[in-house]
Amino acid sequence: MKGLAAGRVVLFAALSAALAIAGCDVPAPATDDARVLRRGITAEIGTLDPHFSVLVEQESLLMDLYEGLVRLDARGNVVPAAAESWTIGADGREYTFVLRDDVRWSDGSPVEADDFVWSFRRLVDPATGSPHAGKLVAVRGASEIVAGRLPPDALGVTALDPRTLRIELETPAPYFLAMLTYPALVPLHAESVERFDREFTRPENLVSNGPYVLSRRNQEYVELVRSQTYRNADRIAIERVRYVPFEQEFAQFTAYRVADIDLTDVVPASGLEIVRDQFPGELYVRPTKDTFYYAFNLREGPLADSPALREALSATIRREIITAEVTGIRQPPAYSFVPPMFAGYEPARVGFADLSPEARDEAAKALLERDGGAPPRLRVLYNTNEGIRLITVAVASMWRAALGVETELRNMEFGVFLDTLRDPSAWDVARLSWRADFDDPYAFLEIFRTGSPNNFVGFSDPVYDELLERSHRETSSERRLALLHEAEQRLLDAHAIAPVFFYVDRVLAKPWVDIGDRVTIKPLPTADLRWAD
Numbered sequence: 351m352k353g354l355a356a357g358r359v360v361l362f363a364a365l366s367a368a369l370a371i372a373g374c375d376v377p378a379p380a381t382d383d384a385r386v387l388r389r390g391i392t393a394e395i396g397t398l399d400p401h402f403s404v405l406v407e408q409e410s411l412l413m414d415l416y417e418g419l420v421r422l423d424a425r426g427n428v429v430p431a432a433a434e435s436w437t438i439g440a441d442g443r444e445y446t447f448v449l450r451d452d453v454r455w456s457d458g459s460p461v462e463a464d465d466f467v468w469s470f471r472r473l474v475d476p477a478t479g480s481p482h483a484g485k486l487v488a489v490r491g492a493s494e495i496v497a498g499r500l501p502p503d504a505l506g507v508t509a510l511d512p513r514t515l516r517i518e519l520e521t522p523a524p525y526f527l528a529m530l531t532y533p534a535l536v537p538l539h540a541e542s543v544e545r546f547d548r549e550f551t552r553p554e555n556l557v558s559n560g561p562y563v564l565s566r567r568n569q570e571y572v573e574l575v576r577s578q579t580y581r582n583a584d585r586i587a588i589e590r591v592r593y594v595p596f597e598q599e600f601a602q603f604t605a606y607r608v609a610d611i612d613l614t615d616v617v618p619a620s621g622l623e624i625v626r627d628q629f630p631g632e633l634y635v636r637p638t639k640d641t642f643y644y645a646f647n648l649r650e651g652p653l654a655d656s657p658a659l660r661e662a663l664s665a666t667i668r669r670e671i672i673t674a675e676v677t678g679i680r681q682p683p684a685y686s687f688v689p690p691m692f693a694g695y696e697p698a699r700v701g702f703a704d705l706s707p708e709a710r711d712e713a714a715k716a717l718l719e720r721d722g723g724a725p726p727r728l729r730v731l732y733n734t735n736e737g738i739r740l741i742t743v744a745v746a747s748m749w750r751a752a753l754g755v756e757t758e759l760r761n762m763e764f765g766v767f768l769d770t771l772r773d774p775s776a777w778d779v780a781r782l783s784w785r786a787d788f789d790d791p792y793a794f795l796e797i798f799r800t801g802s803p804n805n806f807v808g809f810s811d812p813v814y815d816e817l818l819e820r821s822h823r824e825t826s827s828e829r830r831l832a833l834l835h836e837a838e839q840r841l842l843d844a845h846a847i848a849p850v851f852f853y854v855d856r857v858l859a860k861p862w863v864d865i866g867d868r869v870t871i872k873p874l875p876t877a878d879l880r881w882a883d
Contacts, residue, residue, distance in 0.1 A: 386573075387591045387863065387876060388611040390602040393764065395572055395595050398551040398564065400533045401473050401480040404768065406785055407615055409533055409873040411593050414562040414574055416536035419447050419466070419515070420527060424878065426789065426869040428527045432461060432537070432559065433515075442522030442825070447515045454579040455539055456556075456563045463509035465537040471502040472543070473534060481803040482534035484796065485787065488523035488822060497801075521822040524830070525790030532787045533873075536560075561586050561877040570594070574876070582877075591876045598736060603858075612860045613879075615872070619678050619737055625858070632858050636870045639689050639786035640853035641794070644730075644745065648846055649774035649808035652726035657845055659721055662714035663779075664848035665702045666752040667745055673851050676744045677737070684849035687784075688794045688838055695791045695831045698839035700849075711752045718753060725755040732759070732781035733767040741850070742781055771806045780806065783853070785872075791834045792821065798841055809846040 393407040400412050413421075421431040430436075433447040453461040474483045474495045486492040490506025506518035519526065529535070539557035542550045549555055556564045561582065562574035572593045576586050594611055596602035599618040605611045607624070617625060617633065625633055644667075646653045646660045653660055669683035682690075686697035702710050718725060728749075732742045742759060749755040760777070762770065770776045784804075786793040797804040800815050817837035824830040841847070855871035864880040865871075 385589045385881075387588045387613065387879065388571075389591060389593050389876070390605060390611045390614045391593050391595050392597075392599050392602055392616050393595060394597070395567075395593060396765075397548075398556065399548070400536050400538070401478060401482060403533065404481055405764075406872065410615075410875055411572065411574075412533040412536075413873055413875040414560055414591065414877065415556070415558040415564060416533065416538075416560045417453075418530055418532075418536040419449075420530050422528075422531050424866055424868045428531060436527075442524075443519045445517045445519070445526065446510075447517070449513045449515065450581060451513065452581045453559060454581070455559050456577050456579055457539075458579050460512070461537060461559050462512040463515040464512070465540065466515050467505075467507050467509050468540045469536070469538045470507045471505055472538065474505060475502040480534070482532070484799070484802055484804075485529060485532055485534055487796070488519050488521070488526055488529070490518040490520050493520075522825060523822055524827065525788050525792055528788035528790060529793075561875070562591065565590070586877050587880045588876055597734070600736065606858055606860075609860070612863050613865070614858045617856045617858055622678060629858055632860065633856065634859060634865060634871060635854055635856045636868065637691065638853050638855045638870050638872065639691050639789075639793075640783060640855075641684055641687055641689060641785075642741075642781075642783045642850045642853060643684070643687065644848040644850065645780045645782050645807045646846055646848070647774055647778050647780070647807060648810075651774070651778045652728065653778055654808075656721055658717040659725070660845035660848075661702075662717045662721075662753055663749060663755070664700065664845055665705075665710040665714045665717075666748055667848055667850060668707055668748055669850055670707075672741055672744055676741055677851070679854065681854050682852045684851050686838065687841060687847060687849050688791045688834075689786075689852045692789070692791050694827060696835060697791075698835055698842050700842045700845075714752060725753055726778075727756045727758060728778040729758045729760060729776070730779045730781070731767065731770060731777040732761050733764045734761045738781055745850075774808065782806070785853075791831065791838070792818070795834055795837050795841070798846070807846050809841065809844065811840055811844065814840045 391407050393405050396405055397403050400416060403412060417431050419431060419433040420428050423429045432449055432453045434450045436445055436447045438445055449463060455461055470486060472478050473480050474486055474492050476498050483496045491500055491504040494500040495502055495505055508516045510516055537559060542555055542557045546555045553564045553567055561577055561580045563577045565575045566573040574591050576589050577583060599616050600620055602614055603618050603621045606614050648654050673680050673683055685699045685703035688697045690697050702713060730742060732738050739761060746757040746759060771780055784794060784797060795818060798809045799818060800810040814837050817833050821830050821833040824833060857871050859865050862882050864882040866878060
């Protein structure tokens, strides 16, 4: 989910945050066709319907196929994409976008304002059942539509003419433009979707508006070719790109070592020494707005009515040991849910953050004694991934040593994992991660709204919900961020989750691939890449 990752392992990264690709005289790519970029992806490639895709690893693929109103440039700034310009009303609630006159679908027909209207209505329609429906919560009528109290055509999105789109918000939302860079907010080709239903994403059916079109899909890879109708087709340097899925990160790393792929989407910790010895100039590391955490089931089970046990579990996770000895990367331990990377925002902190590890353990034991009863056996859910397994085994050992809590560790393929998360009777603790969908703390906090499709823990706090709603109406940036801080503090004080660390992104790129100097690695659209030769 832009947010939920199928699997990531961490890597020691006391390296420069902007390592350059070494050398000017580089060999040619080891492939029969030197113009095919082969990209690894550590996940089984899922649906190419942006309204249903939930894999962070797949975002670059979606951005290759589709283009929204705006996009992020290499420095993380919102810049025009399908829209050439926009204006914002004086009250901050009305956005008017003017589409470029040369934006085209891959079948040659024009992309028009009505395409965005149709797509946004589909997204919020309860009949669609998109997990991303909440991304338009700031738009007039969206919340009521998602709740089934208004029809989709009540959404505040209007085509004033074929090239002019008006979006009306319920209240000012400073993050709204950044939100529009999210993959689920691209236009879809209505005729194709209505004709083929869920089959519209097959290569022979998919009509898209991005820099690439879907050419082939099989069990071994998904291949895209440069779109001949894209507005900047002559500026797209790479003609073809092949996304190659891998179940495990080390398998992808092995493929990179033998030059079967040119670009990875992650680097496994177990490959650290090899990277240092063989590929030091091919490693790219960037900070990112992404949190690794454990979620506690608040709907049913032993943790639902025991905030003391939840706090004890969170307090006894030795975050510094995990990042230094288990992952090896020494990335920042997390005592907040929101990473400290948003301008003007001071994250909240769990109450035990400033205690020594020994003091945390003692306080946790005291909590359990007051709570009464023997510690329960907990079912801990995580998706199949060697790095996540090592972390989860370490956390379980910490709980056993400090609290006497026994665990049943259950790993499963990512799709099964997601289905199991939706069944509150099947788990007590789950390993999750969340990455910002847009550049604002609200991108993290909104997933714990009551009723949010990504609120797997079942956290429901009317005061928390009201604080988020008030943040929408607040015109002062300082006061708005203070409201979000207060909301985050309530989430942490409830111990609905146990943040563990903040991620960094790291990839390997062959010397013949120039990935440029981006603020963050992911998402990394192929349109932004070049051949180094």
